[in-house]
Amino acid sequence: MIIIASRKEVAQLAGVSEATVSRVLNGVGPIKEETRLRVLEAADRLGYTPSALARSFARRRSGNLGVVMPYLPKARIFSAYYFSEILSGIGSKALESKYDLLMLFREPGGSMDYMNLFRTQKVDACIILGARDDGGERQAIQQLSEGNHPYCLINQYFEGEAFHVMDADHVDGSYQAVRHLTEQGFRKIAFLNGPSQYSNSRDRLKGYAQALNEAGIALDESLLFEGNFSRKSGYAAAELIARQLDRIEAVFAANDRMAIGLQQGLRALGISEERMPAFVGYDDSEAAELCTPPLTSVRVPFYELGCLAAAHVLHRLDASDSEDESEMNAVLHRQLSTRLVIRASSLHRN
Amino acid sequence: MIIIASRKEVAQLAGVSEATVSRVLNGVGPIKEETRLRVLEAADRLGYTPSALARSFARRRSGNLGVVMPYLPKARIFSAYYFSEILSGIGSKALESKYDLLMLFREPGGSMDYMNLFRTQKVDACIILGARDDGGERQAIQQLSEGNHPYCLINQYFEGEAFHVMDADHVDGSYQAVRHLTEQGFRKIAFLNGPSQYSNSRDRLKGYAQALNEAGIALDESLLFEGNFSRKSGYAAAELIARQLDRIEAVFAANDRMAIGLQQGLRALGISEERMPAFVGYDDSEAAELCTPPLTSVRVPFYELGCLAAAHVLHRLDASDSEDESEMNAVLHRQLSTRLVIRASSLHRN
DNA sequence: GCAATTTATGTACGCGCGTACATTTTCTCA
DNA sequence: TGAGAAAATGTACGCGCGTACATAAATTGC
Numbered sequence: 001m002i003i004i005a006s007r008k009e010v011a012q013l014a015g016v017s018e019a020t021v022s023r024v025l026n027g028v029g030p031i032k033e034e035t036r037l038r039v040l041e042a043a044d045r046l047g048y049t050p051s052a053l054a055r056s057f058a059r060r061r062s063g064n065l066g067v068v069m070p071y072l073p074k075a076r077i078f079s080a081y082y083f084s085e086i087l088s089g090i091g092s093k094a095l096e097s098k099y100d101l102l103m104l105f106r107e108p109g110g111s112m113d114y115m116n117l118f119r120t121q122k123v124d125a126c127i128i129l130g131a132r133d134d135g136g137e138r139q140a141i142q143q144l145s146e147g148n149h150p151y152c153l154i155n156q157y158f159e160g161e162a163f164h165v166m167d168a169d170h171v172d173g174s175y176q177a178v179r180h181l182t183e184q185g186f187r188k189i190a191f192l193n194g195p196s197q198y199s200n201s202r203d204r205l206k207g208y209a210q211a212l213n214e215a216g217i218a219l220d221e222s223l224l225f226e227g228n229f230s231r232k233s234g235y236a237a238a239e240l241i242a243r244q245l246d247r248i249e250a251v252f253a254a255n256d257r258m259a260i261g262l263q264q265g266l267r268a269l270g271i272s273e274e275r276m277p278a279f280v281g282y283d284d285s286e287a288a289e290l291c292t293p294p295l296t297s298v299r300v301p302f303y304e305l306g307c308l309a310a311a312h313v314l315h316r317l318d319a320s321d322s323e324d325e326s327e328m329n330a331v332l333h334r335q336l337s338t339r340l341v342i343r344a345s346s347l348h349r350n
Numbered sequence: 351m352i353i354i355a356s357r358k359e360v361a362q363l364a365g366v367s368e369a370t371v372s373r374v375l376n377g378v379g380p381i382k383e384e385t386r387l388r389v390l391e392a393a394d395r396l397g398y399t400p401s402a403l404a405r406s407f408a409r410r411r412s413g414n415l416g417v418v419m420p421y422l423p424k425a426r427i428f429s430a431y432y433f434s435e436i437l438s439g440i441g442s443k444a445l446e447s448k449y450d451l452l453m454l455f456r457e458p459g460g461s462m463d464y465m466n467l468f469r470t471q472k473v474d475a476c477i478i479l480g481a482r483d484d485g486g487e488r489q490a491i492q493q494l495s496e497g498n499h500p501y502c503l504i505n506q507y508f509e510g511e512a513f514h515v516m517d518a519d520h521v522d523g524s525y526q527a528v529r530h531l532t533e534q535g536f537r538k539i540a541f542l543n544g545p546s547q548y549s550n551s552r553d554r555l556k557g558y559a560q561a562l563n564e565a566g567i568a569l570d571e572s573l574l575f576e577g578n579f580s581r582k583s584g585y586a587a588a589e590l591i592a593r594q595l596d597r598i599e600a601v602f603a604a605n606d607r608m609a610i611g612l613q614q615g616l617r618a619l620g621i622s623e624e625r626m627p628a629f630v631g632y633d634d635s636e637a638a639e640l641c642t643p644p645l646t647s648v649r650v651p652f653y654e655l656g657c658l659a660a661a662h663v664l665h666r667l668d669a670s671d672s673e674d675e676s677e678m679n680a681v682l683h684r685q686l687s688t689r690l691v692i693r694a695s696s697l698h699r700n
Numbered sequence: 701g702c703a704a705t706t707t708a709t710g711t712a713c714g715c716g717c718g719t720a721c722a723t724t725t726t727c728t729c730a
Numbered sequence: 731t732g733a734g735a736a737a738a739t740g741t742a743c744g745c746g747c748g749t750a751c752a753t754a755a756a757t758t759g760c
Contacts, residue, residue: 004469006746017710022748029749030707053471054746057407058715064452084434095455100472102414103451105441119354121403122450260640290610292642356716367740372718379719380737404716408745707756715747726737 005046014042066123070130081285089306173338174207234258238265294343355396364392416473420480431635439656523688524557584608588615644693
């Protein structure tokens, strides 16, 4: 077993005080070059590296950027394109800033006491994914805001609250998607949306309604369906949709997974390709270009959302160091633009 | 701004010493029920939660389970099925054991001083993904072993080293894949492998050779190609493969991404579906069943690999607490079995 | 050459908790 | 009822670092 040297031994070996060792290693204060070299050599010889833990404790900074993920029992959450891309974005920024990523999973219960993350100093900043709009969540985030902690929501906002949010324009994305369908001449357009606790679901509904309205089509409530973003829920929706397939020419789904699941479900129910409706998905995941027919989908810059959210919280962290009031008080609410990517699934068959 | 109470105030409010507060909160030692309640109430009123940071420092345990990931500039590493699934497995186990997941990325340079993670107490245990067999890596892991730290490699072993490894049987997986092809009557079988610094690449070559040998087919070096597991590298390999397509009836690829990339590349080169070789991929990712034709692939229990690796290091952590020598000295090297999943891509066209 | 600076280093303490050990209180049983 | 044991609590210190402040050494200015 290797013995772990600590600052004391380094100081002793270098013939200086512990404070000097500390100063050399942190590049703080004036140090005589000769002393500096002696300390560095001693540290090197002893294989000394300061304990990040002790350092964090003394500085009262964990050095961690928390990422809150939804609780999913075995749902292989990382596999979802949505999370994967966002995480990659966050990770790349954290790496740049020498922050470590701490992954935090919501408890089965549902919401989470975000304040505790800061109170217990597990994280210096945090990014919240998959938040739903319910009372507990709202309150938890209000506390973060009041405590002026560096946090940022991704892809979710709360009506009437000035929370830090990095979002994409899902009203427009959905509008583009549905307008594309109406332009093709489709008029009976079903919508397989996600749960309405997500602001992006509500936004999508707005875009859907807007496009229909513009095309002079009345919104038919019976053409609205709801899934939970999983492929399974799309598959399950197939049954409901198959039942009134004569009234449906096209389906807009709130993500690719549901669109693909729905398609598979319809096939499993024996719906022939001729009777198959047109499809538009959402997210423009890798699956969209692999499936048959390739799925028209709305591209969302998830990676960028992750990058920007991370940059934002890290920036606020800096600002709180320098006590820059103006920086601290500016609440972020940004929407990146989305873009329809047209593939075969939504094109009118001649 | 909310003032953060600490143990002292709680003690004061409850009229006890700080030690008693600590004992109550940790459930240590005998405490009079009345005192217990008084302390809990005081803590509650002050909104006190012990600092995880200070606690970690005092206990000399970070409470973090490190996960080392390959460095990827913008390669959206989480999106790879391989990593996603493994991470989900690790995450689920960590959650059970109240450990937090700390994501660590290799530096651009290449290998990493794993010892430092422990020396600086960033993690109590760690799991290493995507390690390559080179000198630096080998040495870094040797140090971990000698230091008797709880670590585990996933899907990579080092010849001649007794490292803790959670692997899958890629010799057999590849053997199954290629035998399936020979059984179909294919005899000219190309192999698009991954880089040979990965033990799984070398294992796959063994399985490939074994299956060919069993079928009485001589191994033809000119049918061996190499990619780096990315779709792009599969796409690039299409050019080489197209050139000698008359000598190739089937292709076995070391992962699905390359198989799909290769297929796309061949199509882009104008290869007609009739001339298209049969394909077998590896990993059995979601893409395998979405692409056209559905891709025959080898299922690898990535999720389980993650679970088991996490369980292993956490168990060793416990063992090191109780100083259970026998537990500590048992080196793990386990191979989970793999299984061929047959789909249309590899079936002989009549 | 000596005081006033500036530079370089040492001393001492706190960060918030866990816990060994000392002390006090309560209980047990003769 | 009193001594000894058991239960309950308090006291004191260390974990390894950062850093304010004190001090010593080198430099400057006259």
